[in-house]
Amino acid sequence: MEFIDDSKLVDSYVMGNESALAELIDRHKNKVYGFIFSKVLDKSIAEDIFQDTFVKVILTLKEGKYSEEGKFLPWVMRIAHNLSIDYFRNKTRMPIIGETFVDEDFSIFDFLADPEDCSETKIIKLQIEEELRLIIQYLPDDQREVLQLRIFKGLSFKEIAEETDVSINTALGRMRYALINLRKVIEEKNITLTLV
Template sequence: MEIIDDSRLVDAYILGNEAALAELIDRHKNKVYGFIFSKVLDKDIAEDIFQDTFVKVILTLKEGKYNEEGKFLPWVMRIAHNLSIDYFRSRRRMPVIGETFMDEEFSIFDFLADPEDCSETKIIKEQIDKELRQIIDYLPEDQQEVLRLRIFKGLSFKEIAEETDVSINTALGRMRYALINLRKVIEDKNLSLTMV
């Protein structure tokens, strides 16, 4: 049986063949997941980053912004690498005091309170959260569901698929359309997620 190369599968997916994406994911999932896991060393976090990687892949392909000239896997690995770095940046990092402490770089900001603890920040986040929930109401029911499960409940796409009794590809697709439609609603209604 002929093995179709990645670039032909990418082209097929862009033209609407969903099975081509499933083949690409299946072909590279172990390498991509293994790479992410080697960085974060946590199964659940690795699964979330893996799924976010392929959400970004899908969005980029569907928006026609992919131009890696047949280098699909290195491109996906670069996305996975960047999302792994984003994960570490988003966490509060405290230096470990040990024998090498004096030799390592550290920032005074590592010792300050998390800005999320600030009451003003909490109020702003609550306001944005409230506005976002109202905007989501404009979306179709299946898109509302996937957004609420992902954003407000923090479920992985695997968990969303199980909760809604659909495939992971369907859950990813609904999220993609939900984000596209959310952007349209915000633009059409001239809304902004800011404190009034």
């Protein structure tokens, strides 16, 4: 079988060939996951960061913002490195939460998932979680389902794919569209997730 280099697979994926992304993930998953695990030393956290890395990869590719021609793996590793740093950063400080919560640098979902909370933080999280539950009602059923399974049940994308009987690529795609549509809903309705 002919070897297709990363840049051609990236172009193919951007043009709509979903299997090209599967090939890229399969090609680099061991190296990327190994790198993340070496930073966080926790299997489940490493799996989540790995999945979040490829969600960010998908978003960037689909939005046409990828410009690392011929440097796909180093670019992915940089994303994985930044998300690993964000994991440790989010554990040590409470984030500012505003209308840009579905942001490149900060995810409200990471904040909601942290189990080490004082009672005040738990109250804040419950309030934000309730606001999120209301907002996601505006999403199409398939996108809402993936978002609920990921945020509120804490399932990995592999588990979501099994639960909803779709491929991991489809689950990732639905999550991507859910985040895009969530951002639109927040902007259209001028919603702010607040701490008070």
